[in-house]
Amino acid sequence: MAALILRIVGRALLTLLLLTACVFFVLHMTGDPARLMLGTDADPAAIEAFREQWGLNRPLWEQFLVYLQKAVHFDMGMSYMTGLPVKDVFLTALGPTLNLMIPTAIVTLAIGIPAGVIAALHRDTAIDRGMMVASVFGYAVPNFFMGVILLLIFSIWLGWLPSYGNSTPWHYIMPIVTMATSEAAIFSRYARSAMIEAMRLPCVRAARMRGLPESRIIWLHALPNAMLSILTILGFFLGTLVAGAVITESVFSWPGVGKLLVQSVANRDIPVVQMIVLATGASLVTANLLMDILALVVNPRLRKG
Structure with missing residues (x-):
């Protein structure tokens, strides 16, 4: 029975990992968050500063690894709108x-x-x-x-x-x-x-x-x-x-x-x-x-x- 439970738990953890990857990449495929938040007519310097502030200037795979590392410690980032921790919101x-x-x-x-x-x-x-x-x-x-x-x-x-x-x-x-x-x-x-x-x-x-x-x-x-x-x-x-x-x-x-x-x-x-x-x-x-x-x-x- 212990082996069956371990198998079920392992399957659940793999599902969570795949879910996290799917959600992360799909949401980031909807567009550049900096342009979505600031608008397409925003000043390029402001857009670059926004990307720098939220770590969006890194490669997407690197952003995902950073996100996973923080998620393990229940750090889900900061809200773009309020600037508050996402977990608190x-x-x-x-x-x-x-x-x-x-x-x-x-x-x-x-x-x-x-x-x-x-x-x-x-x-x-x-x-x-x-x-x-x-x-x-x-x-x-x-x-x-x-x-x-x-x-x-x-x-x-x-x-x-x-x-x-x-x-x-x-x-x-x-x-x-x-x-x-x-x-x-x-x-x-x-x-x-x-x-x-x-x-x-x-x-x-x-x-x-x-x-x-x-x-x-x-x-x-x-x-x-x-x-x-x-x-x-x-x-x-x-x-x-x-x-x-x-x-x-x-x-x-x-x-x-x-x-x-x-x-x-x-x-x-x-x-x-x-x-x-x-x-x-x-x-x-x-x-x-x-x-x-x-x-x-x-x-x-x-x-x-």
């Missing part, structure tokens, strides 16, 4: 984003998984069809459209909820609903499929033959096996949650990482954009790494494989 915006993502994840899992399990236990009934129609609707509606509709109804028409900011608990309702709707729809459909497959397992059939109560069969045999399958998508769930936060924070003017990313792209602040993209990718890789290790721990068949 990112951490300032990370707090509000986590405050939004954590309750959204709780609501998503609390609604999505039970809905899928209930639909599977009432397969081909009105309950099943109703839940699947709701999940298709939740998945099909884009986050930005859902957010605009909620703003229009509950903020503009009814005046019940604030339209922007994060200063009170009421500010959290619409962003959480916006993000959790599509995520819960995904989990409900996946949980339904996993539960249907689990109900067909030999251990479930053997439990029925022994005359065990149906509730005991579900809780002790079917549901644990279904949860093993659901574990595999928890890592991807984090990635979609971050992507949804970028859109949702822009709609509701939430002062988080998503809004910072939009502003940094508009201002051509490449170091900040680079930090956000890398942090998002690293969180996704880390989440999948933890899910892979957890799956090895709880599923002996994977260790044998």
Whole structure:
């Protein structure tokens, strides 16, 4: 098992290295940062001074090696716009984003998984069809459209909820609903499929033959096996949650990482954009790494494989 874990960790580290290289070179291919920040009509001396200040006059491969060396010590450079350390700018915006993502994840899992399990236990009934129609609707509606509709109804028409900011608990309702709707729809459909497959397992059939109560069969045999399958998508769930936060924070003017990313792209602040993209990718890789290790721990068949 230790060898398998080392292999998984090594694969994750290689993925992070490739991700870092890809993000660095792609962002630097978008144009000369000095001309992007100062404009094409800027004085050549000012452009050269800007390049000298930020180390942009070195060869690109050398810039990448310097970036890697600093990144190991969590030094992600300085923001072109504010002159502040990129790490500080990112951490300032990370707090509000986590405050939004954590309750959204709780609501998503609390609604999505039970809905899928209930639909599977009432397969081909009105309950099943109703839940699947709701999940298709939740998945099909884009986050930005859902957010605009909620703003229009509950903020503009009814005046019940604030339209922007994060200063009170009421500010959290619409962003959480916006993000959790599509995520819960995904989990409900996946949980339904996993539960249907689990109900067909030999251990479930053997439990029925022994005359065990149906509730005991579900809780002790079917549901644990279904949860093993659901574990595999928890890592991807984090990635979609971050992507949804970028859109949702822009709609509701939430002062988080998503809004910072939009502003940094508009201002051509490449170091900040680079930090956000890398942090998002690293969180996704880390989440999948933890899910892979957890799956090895709880599923002996994977260790044998």
